[in-house]
Amino acid sequence: MSKWSMVIDLDKCVACQACSIACRFENNTPVAAPDQSEMGRAIRWNDVFPLPVEGEGEYPNTKERYITRPCMHCENPPCIKVCPVGATYQDEEGIVRQNYARCIGCRLCTVGCPYTVRYFNWSAPEWVSPLSEHLNPDRVEGSGVLEGPSIRPRGVVEKCTYCIHRLKKAHEQADAEGREFRADEYVPACVQTCTGKARFFGDLDDPTSTVAQLSQKRRAFRLLEEAGTNPKTIYLQEG
């Protein structure tokens, strides 16, 4: 069984935000009105933001640093422990998933996540034309199941799923063709779109995979390592 992981090389990241845009369209993330966004209610499964830099000189001798941040997909996720109904859970491939159909909107997971990467639907999602005509038709739905890019109802929590619908599709295709699924058959939308080729994706359990090898580099680090969450989203430091 694979253990999915993402490596983000900050040396290569140009902070173009293409990953964020790709994520929005891939996962049908609701759009927030300016006043809502101002209040801190915008939903960004994948975010790109400038890092606060101290003591790096004055204009024009300044340096800007950026970081890009999907869900950490922790091996020891604090959000899953606290969910009262199992609406958020870790599947056998290590992905931290969210079932909108079961979530009761108590927001214990959102306050429990030290990375604040979990988002709540304060109002029902709305899209203006022409956005509303170009939603991703992919769905992860079933009886009592509503995940991934499926349209969320109001009052539930959502988050980055490493594009779970893509993984599902890849598995289904392998099954249909009657062969073994290979770990290189699937990447999330942000990885596919990354302009600087800064994002890598693959199976951390396979020692020959790119992510496994990059994770061993001296530049490799994880966010809030001291929190003991053991993220599978791994960064390579700017060199």
Add this chain to the structure above:
Amino acid sequence: MNKAWHPKNEREEIVLSPIHAVTNNDLWLWGILAAILLAGLVSWGIQFFVTGLSATGLNRPVYWGLYITNFVFFIGLAHSGTFISAILRLAGQGWRKPLTRAAEAITLFSLPFGVTSILIDMGRPDRVLNIFIYGRFQSPLLWDITAVSLYLFSSVVFFYLSLLPDIALCRDRLTEVPAWQHRMYEILSLGWTGRNGQFERLEKALDGMAIFMTMLVITVHTVVSWVFGMTIQPGWHTALIGPFFLLGAIFSGTSAVVIVLAILRKAYHMENVLPVSLFNSLRKLLITFTLGWLYMMIAENLTTSYGNLPEEMRVLGQKTGGDFAIMFWAMWILVFFVPLLIFIFKGKDNIPWMVGATVMVNIGMWMERFIVIVPTETRPRLLYELTKGVYRPTLIEWVITASLFSGLILLYSMFTRFFPIVPLWETADSLEPEENEKPVIGFRQHKFGATSSAMLKGK
């Protein structure tokens, strides 16, 4: 039919007098409270059907605000009754008897509003049954639901049991009340006769339940705090949060008892039934709790500031000098400095001073709940500079909050017009019928009668 026997109690007339008539003033009070409650219901209706939680000032990262503050506060207020009637019962504090019911009624009527607060805060209250269908006991929220519902259920039973002989008394004494009201007493009294050792068995049951209730009351508020404490967020993730919540709960609960007693005493002319000595006893407890609060506050904040961990200090800084500084220092004045001075120097034999101080304590304790919950959320661990939280509660949140408090007062004041708010059988001279065919055997019964009359004489 065997006519019921009721223990003799010289206070009977005074205690039953509020039940005879609902006055115009009552109707005015109830009308205003009901109007506020209705405004809250409408607001909740709007939030539930139309806007969702977008009607609140909540956001990312301040996911929890007034509603959760109210939840913690109401559960805390509920500690009044159990503390007075269960813990002091076990401790053999006879002076508590006249105020047990008034205190327990606070428990009974504030718990439902605590539970309601959770429902109001949920993004999908329509899916509340998922908690039972898919409930996971690894979640502190499930611990909460279990503890609070068990507490609510046990409080109802405990309250009802101790009310039973007095309902029977109402049934037999209040013959001129409207027919429906009399019928209500008949049904609720469950054919209580007060004979054949019923009192003895009731005492035994209440003693047994008191042990259970004491364990439960400690569990409940600790578990409420664990919803916060079990996360790894700075300011929340401390072992002290449980004991601190518990102490705060007993503190605000006991303060609420003082307020309620003073109002009952004044409104229903119960000066002789609820003597000043009760307030003096509560005053001693409150001095202890105020100092206990100081102890907890120092233990928590000294540990945090001495350790000087950056993420913890950011939250502490929010309280002492940041966005919440005014509230934080106002809380110190309202919960600690002024009440302590009043309790020590002014409170003895002086009910207005006691009421003033306890009102301050309860306002301050509500603020403390807010200050425990919100500042932590405004300074998340990761890159707090970028996700600094700001929280401004909206009108709808305030209206709903006001309506919960009105609802509590409404239920309470209505209750006092239909049931005796001072337990008559517990404060009776003796529980032994004079012409009892079967003499009551047992050390307990004898002792109980003795302490009861001793207390009466001491007054």
